[in-house]
Amino acid sequence: MFNPQLNNKGNLNHLLSIEGLSKEKIIQILDTAESFLKIGERDVKKVPILRGKTVCNVFFENSTRTRTTFEIAAKRLSADVINLNVATSSQSKGETVLDTINNLIAMNADIFVVRHSSSGAAHFIASHVKPNIHIINAGDGNHSHPTQGLLDAFTIRKYKTNFNNLKVAIVGDILNSRVARSNIHALNILGVPEIRVIAPKTLLPDEIEKLGVHVFYDIDKGLKDADVIMMLRIQNERMDGIMLPSQEEYFKTYGLNQVRLDLAKKDAIVMHPGPMNRGVEIDSAVADSEQSVILPQVTFGIAVRMAVMAILAGQHS
Amino acid sequence: MNLPNAENLIESLKNKINEMIDENTVLIGVQRGGELILQKILPSLGSAVATGSIDTSFYRDDFSSRGLKIKNKPSKIDTEINGKHIILIDDVFSSGRTVRAAMNEIFDYGRPDKITLAVLIDRNEQELPISPQICIEKISLSKNQHLELVLDENKKFTFQLKESHV
Numbered sequence: 314m315f316n317p318q319l320n321n322k323g324n325l326n327h328l329l330s331i332e333g334l335s336k337e338k339i340i341q342i343l344d345t346a347e348s349f350l351k352i353g354e355r356d357v358k359k360v361p362i363l364r365g366k367t368v369c370n371v372f373f374e375n376s377t378r379t380r381t382t383f384e385i386a387a388k389r390l391s392a393d394v395i396n397l398n399v400a401t402s403s404q405s406k407g408e409t410v411l412d413t414i415n416n417l418i419a420m421n422a423d424i425f426v427v428r429h430s431s432s433g434a435a436h437f438i439a440s441h442v443k444p445n446i447h448i449i450n451a452g453d454g455n456h457s458h459p460t461q462g463l464l465d466a467f468t469i470r471k472y473k474t475n476f477n478n479l480k481v482a483i484v485g486d487i488l489n490s491r492v493a494r495s496n497i498h499a500l501n502i503l504g505v506p507e508i509r510v511i512a513p514k515t516l517l518p519d520e521i522e523k524l525g526v527h528v529f530y531d532i533d534k535g536l537k538d539a540d541v542i543m544m545l546r547i548q549n550e551r552m553d554g555i556m557l558p559s560q561e562e563y564f565k566t567y568g569l570n571q572v573r574l575d576l577a578k579k580d581a582i583v584m585h586p587g588p589m590n591r592g593v594e595i596d597s598a599v600a601d602s603e604q605s606v607i608l609p610q611v612t613f614g615i616a617v618r619m620a621v622m623a624i625l626a627g628q629h630s
Numbered sequence: 631m632n633l634p635n636a637e638n639l640i641e642s643l644k645n646k647i648n649e650m651i652d653e654n655t656v657l658i659g660v661q662r663g664g665e666l667i668l669q670k671i672l673p674s675l676g677s678a679v680a681t682g683s684i685d686t687s688f689y690r691d692d693f694s695s696r697g698l699k700i701k702n703k704p705s706k707i708d709t710e711i712n713g714k715h716i717i718l719i720d721d722v723f724s725s726g727r728t729v730r731a732a733m734n735e736i737f738d739y740g741r742p743d744k745i746t747l748a749v750l751i752d753r754n755e756q757e758l759p760i761s762p763q764i765c766i767e768k769i770s771l772s773k774n775q776h777l778e779l780v781l782d783e784n785k786k787f788t789f790q791l792k793e794s795h796v
Binding site for chain 1: 685687688689693694695696697698700701702703704705706734735738739740
């Protein structure tokens with residue numbers, strides 16, 4: 314099957330989605346990230362591997378945090394970094410996505426980190442650029458956010474050592490979440506035996522079971538004996554009364570508080586891709602508890618993004 | 631061809647290192663061969679000594695043509711190296727490019743007073759003005775022959791010669 318992420322040698326040329334990655338490829342990225350994590354602990358947090366390369370962050374949709382972590386990752390690899398907030402520049406003047414990218418290629422950029430509100434945007438760009446240009450999907454619509462899926466897998470491996478006896482519960486807005494999709498694919502590929510999704514019916518896509526997950530509408534049942542709890546952000550714009558009645562109501566029925574956390578295993582970890590809404594999907598005390606690994610996730614995210622960029626930049630067709 | 635006895639070479643290297651070490655010494659093994667040698671000689675060294683290991687993957691000069699090595703391990707230098715005497719240990723010395731990469735990485739951890747390079751074998755293929763100060767044996771091989779230190783099933787070190795066909 315044609316896989317636009319791979320080059321003619323079967324190596325990773327773009328990172329567009331978790332689907333289509335082999336278990337070996339994901340493990341290779343996680344192992345490499347482990348090496349980069351050590352670099353972040355040094356006084357000199359920089360290696361020369363991407364010296365002379367240019368990484369261009371092209372964000373058609375705003376996201377300060379993701380853009381910042383990609384920027385730090387690229388800079389720690391010694392690349393030059395250009396940040397383009399296209400949401401506020403040329404697009405508003407009528408330029409097409411491809412024209413924007415081609416202009417940046419003409420400026421000799423090597424790697425593009427792309428975020429777009431339309432699903433498939435990164436695939437579209439990847440299929441139109443020359444083979445020596447690498448595209449990293451930093452989130453496309455509600456489709457995929459592969460580096461988040463990889464950093465979450467890295468986080469789980471850090472705390473739980475291996476994947477093959479875990480119960481992982483994903484809680485919240487599955488319907489609109491590219492993070493949930495990427496995580497479900499990654500956990501399936503890595504061999505997690507039990508993936509649960511916990512959400513009200515209005516926030517679950519149809520036929521989600523086909524992705525190999527167990528559906529729970531009752532959070533108390535869904536959290537029982539879980540090893541890993543992944544909370545998702547409830548976007549405020551969903552609180553219009555159609556999807557959800559109110560923030561207070563959501564917190565009461567689906568918010569993660571200490572009582573609910575105690576239903577999971579004693580050593581369960583709590584994850585969140587950020588930015589989190591305290592008092593909406595997660596209780597403040599839980600977010601700051603010893604079981605929370607939300608801030609380590611941010612640190613790991615930089616190492617994982619360094620690994621992805623270094624692996625892609627080393628590929629030649 | 632007859633390859634040298636790896637165990638004997640390691641023993642000789644250990645004796646030479648033993649003569650040099652003092653409280654200011656840090657031994658750093660280059661992964662993977664140098665690290666194996668370091669772990670082997672460490673218990674029988676005369677005195678306790680600080681150690682580290684280094685993987686040069688992120689500092690290599692051939693990244694743009696060969697990409698990132700699939701199996702890379704984190705470098706581990708947790709000890710202070712400012713003002714120290716580092717003895718850098720590797721199994722086989724050929725072009726000097728790995729040592730150049732290792733030295734560049736070391737200087738991102740601090741400023742040692744001195745670096746000494748100790749290897750089992752020098753292949754006489756030097757491409758840079760870098761050469762080992764301690765070398766047990768010199769042998770000449772052709773470019774397509776890869777000499778590697780391996781630990782066999784009896785926990786004995788041997789050399790393996792692999793030929794690549796270009």
